[in-house]
Amino acid sequence: MWRCSLWLFRLRVPSGLGVAASAVFLLASLVYGVVIGDHTEAVVGAFHDVRDAAANAAGLQITSFEISDERHVSRAEVLRTAGVTGTSSLLFFDVDAARASLKTNPWIADATLLKLYPDRLQIEIKERAAFALWQEAGRVSVVADDGTVLETYVSPQLGRLPLVVGVGAAARAREILTLLDTYPDLRDQVRASILIAERRWNLRLKNGLDIRLPENGIAQALTTLAALDKDKKLLSRDIVAVDLRLPDRVTVQLSDAAAAQRADALKKEKPAKKGGNA
DSSP states (O other): OHHHHHHHHHOOOOTTHHHHHHHHHHHHHHHHHHHHTTOHHHHHHHHHHHHHHHHHHTTOBOOEEEEESOSSSOHHHHHHHHTOOTTOBTTTOOHHHHHHHHTTSTTEEEEEEEEETTTEEEEEEEEOOOOEEEEETTEEEEEOTTOOEEESOOOGGGTTSOEEESTTTTTTHHHHHHHHHTOHHHHTTEEEEEEETTTEEEEEETTSOEEEOOSSOHHHHHHHHHHHHHHHOGGGSSEEEEEOOSTTOOEEEEOHHHHHHHHHHHHHHSOOOOOOOO
């Protein structure tokens, strides 16, 4: 028993262990308080500010920047979205995070950021182009050719874009509008391209006429329609619909007035009944 007590007495606590333990305890308490109090973002922000201030003092503050290809997205919006502020340092600026943030703007398809030390930042953005107007559930949006909704406000300069209508029509707008571009005389008469049940298209012309296109073989149907309009002025006649869904025939629906006139004409053409022999 005496030897065991002597051995324990000879154990020595390392110098500074108490101070280190106290520091760890205080740090843990600080971290716990920050997390529980939901102050993490503020603490991280303060750390970044101190870090940037040190780098800026060394001459690495972003003092000039170049932005190329800005049309629909303003210069101020590009800088704000990229996270460039008056105190940002070039040394600690995260170009990957800035690029990802810029791409959250639907107008921006891609972005390239380049640091030019000691104080210049070059930003090159590639914007999407407004391709069509998309109407769905009564709302009209501006969309790109890949179906991305660019904005829900239609400015006057974009109001002349071709209109597509229906669920799923935005993603398939390029399909029908590219085809119509090959038939300019027909395209200029189209008011809207309407996607039916997400399967096939109808064309609503400016004169109110409906063109019912097939699910497959749209190009051939448009070729047939263009030829009939050129040779017989089909689209200028008193009709309300042209059905091209069957590959071997074209069905035309007359207007009510035209249908009544045709019925009267057919009655007049019927021969009179012959009387019986006297």
